[in-house]
Amino acid sequence: MSEKLYVFDTTLRDGEQVPGCQLNTIEKIEVARALEALGVDVIEAGFPVSSPGDFNSVREISKAVSLPVICALTRAVPKDIDAAADALALAKRKRIHTGIGVSHSHIYHKLNSNPDEIVERAVAAVKYARKYVEDVEFYAEDAGRADNEYLARVVQAVIAAGATVVNIPDTTGYCLPLEYGRKIKYLMEHVDNIHRAILSTHCHNDLGMATANTLEGVINGARQVEVTINGIGERAGNTALEEVVMALRCHRHLGIDTSVDSKLLTSTSRMVASMMNMPVQANKAIVGRNAFAHSSGIHQDGVLKNRESYEIIDPVDVGLDESVIALTARSGRAALSHRLELLGYKLEQNELDEVYARFLDLADKKKDIRDDDLLYLVGDAGGRASKRIRLKYLQILTGTLIPTATVIVRIGESERTATHTGNGPVDAAVKAIKTLINEQVLITEFLIQAMNKGSDDVGRVHVQVKCGQLLVHGFSADTDVVKAAVGAFVDALNLVNATEKKE
Template sequence: MPQAPEPVSRNESERVIIFDTTMRDGEQSPGASMSLEEKLELSKILEDMRVDVIEAGFPIASKGDFDAVNQIAQIVTESVVCGLARASQGDIERAGEALRPAKRSRIHTFISTSPVHMKWKLQMEPEQVLDMVARSVAHARNWTDDVEWSAEDATRTERDFLRRCVQAAIKSGATTINIPDTVGYTYPSEYADIFRDLIENVPGADGVIFSTHCHNDLGLAVANSLAGVQGGARQIECAMNGIGERAGNAALEEVVMALKVRGDRLQRYTNIDSTQITRASRYVSAITGFPVQYNKAIVGKNAFAHESGIHQDGMLKNAETYEIMKPEDVGQGATNLVMGKHSGRHAFREKLKSLGYDLGQNALNDAFGRFKDLADRKKHVYDDDIIALVDDALASGADRIQVKSLRVIAGTEGPQEAELTVIIDGVDRSSTATGDGPVDAVFNAIQQVAPHNAMLRLFQVHAVTEGTDAQAQVSVRLEEDGRIATGQAADTDTLTASAKAYINALNNLFARKEKTAPGGRVATRF
């Protein structure tokens, strides 16, 4: 299917740098905490996608963030690995230490510049802020030649003061200048004008890269990012699935495809391999427990679905009637072929590839076994069923605890009761518990058989497909002593999926406790 024309030339000056902040700003979404292993895997996916800059974390924030940045710096060889730092000597040195192994490193330092932030957050005068801009950038240059400086809350900053801060950062050695719309306040035309003004009026602006970083509080993050490019920005900071603080960040997949499909309008391009987008989106959704909304642009379940008779008729005659891009271009399967119990391993592998998954042999065997079990119980197995199966496996942690059997008594005459048997460290443990409803009874039974102090922060159920035999996909989030762990599971039995998701979260929680305990061991006994 022909697409809208892309830029004819491929001059480097027309390339937009994609800066991914899923693991830093994205992880700041409440409840979106990722483990070290999950971040390492995500960094490989982002590098496969050819992301230019991977912001791997905020090293001073915690030992976990330091370790993530440090270990990602050891395994990523093509993308630039970036660490965030406030405008303080300690932050910058911690970031520099974390990034020391990187083949290509960047320190991203920032300070607030708006009147409201300077008065209430920093409690500093403008001249003090200006001095810290210069000092922080100069100190960061001692660690790397690639220094990015950000003016936090730039879009609510007085224009003359913003010019002075940008000039100080450039003079001190910054190579990238980020003008973030920190609170999602600006409008596209206004944002583009800020970049034009800075590029035209700040000495040395022609020798640095200007960057956008837009939040989505008014639903304008992607529009503002593209407007920033129109105003002269050469880098866009974004996150997979648009995750981030409050309403999130500009969505990487939307930015990339807007530039790809409408290259005729912006005359800009990226180096992103867009066929990896769906793979990255699903992995981020699986490890954070944040489902992608059905009508989400590019990666949503319905992004390439057509139900209207008029639309279907048009699609059958020519796909261009209602699709401006091909689903294959973003790694989505071209068709929704129904798989069943007679499907073979080869067909299953090809189906997984069409859905954006490339599993190793052991993972493939496990997923195929799950698929066969489901096909025996379910009349039709749809793409979304298969996605749920694979995501279930990807989200699983160290299986110290496994569900062996579950029997639940429910109905109008309470109390509801759950009889549960699990395998813990190879030993069968059983319990019977009641609760205010069947799910509560199941969770109480788990508490009895595997005592813990974790608090339930999220319990979410949604049907993967239509029909009474649809799989239920359950997400559970637990918190204990500041540690957050997410578990997911899918099953045609909602209560079984609930038990497995809760235990998956417990396994992940215990694994994190073990890694952070002195000597790498934790005294969790059952």
């Protein structure tokens, strides 16, 4: 059976300190409820003395959420602790989080104090908070750069004063993983009363090592991790909740686990990213858009044969339906065939080869190939042998000039060339083609639609063409919308020709 690791989520406190990420009270309640559903053990709801808005948010979250412990941050100052106790009055389970700096820089420069006085102030703050609540957490700010022997002295004193949890923050993200792990191990071995409290990690990501430091802390004895959704937080951010949770699930041999419902990680991540206007980078571990995406042909082939070839986490475990086989110019036939089969197309080898060649051509023009693009490729390749009229060449001159189009059209076994002007590039091309056919045709509907989004997108064109009493519809798609429009017109002409033959 795994040993319990407590998850202390500070998205609504440390995470919200990011410029531009501030939430109103209603939004904070929504996030808090999502964190409760996720299964976090503690929600740090805010810093009540900092503003009336923060005070009110802590109070309202205390009423809205019942399962997690609701925590409020303070400095080692009585008025801060008073405000926190007042804000937490309605919480079913409450914690006051108080503390003070313990590094040389904080003691002598920030606080203009000395080591003995800092110990006294720390002890006084914990005792004062214990008058209000039984659950008091103490943070030793900048512990990452603090002397270990002095840090152990502070930790022992605050536990003796009644602290139930002691937070060892790497406030500046300075520590290397081995260094931080040794710090936790030192405290576990040199603080006489350490068994009476839980050691907590709180690592910042200034050097990109927050998750690594946190895990080293856990391996060496910490049993609470302070984290945020998506790793948001001041400067380079905090330890990402989803990374710690899934790292421990992947390494079950450590015998340590959390109570987090990992299937809610992706949805919670997206909600927080949307509400805080902090998009998640595509290559972000666990919850990034590309975390389970494979674009290399070799990787795609391996994943299709056995997911574990290139994935250590089942996407379903973090709330996704499946891996993403991202189709790009580097993708192979196996990936293309797999995706087409999911769309209902089982192609013969020669058909697949033809579609694959056109797929590579499109992939070189367009960054992302999506299902609509594939349907266009398959549809355009299908039935080509029956098309009597084919566009072989198209050149458009436009801009400040009168739009002029030159076309080469293959009709049956012969090729014909024509040049014409028009009031736009499509009009010029259509008029040029009309001079090469015997039919009197009129375009009665013309519609261009973007399949997805972006200037490199594929445009789908639909035209309705009238020839006498006959109405036909033509379709085509291309990254070049003029080419797509002309292709749709040619498609309609082939339908006119095929219908007349049947009649």
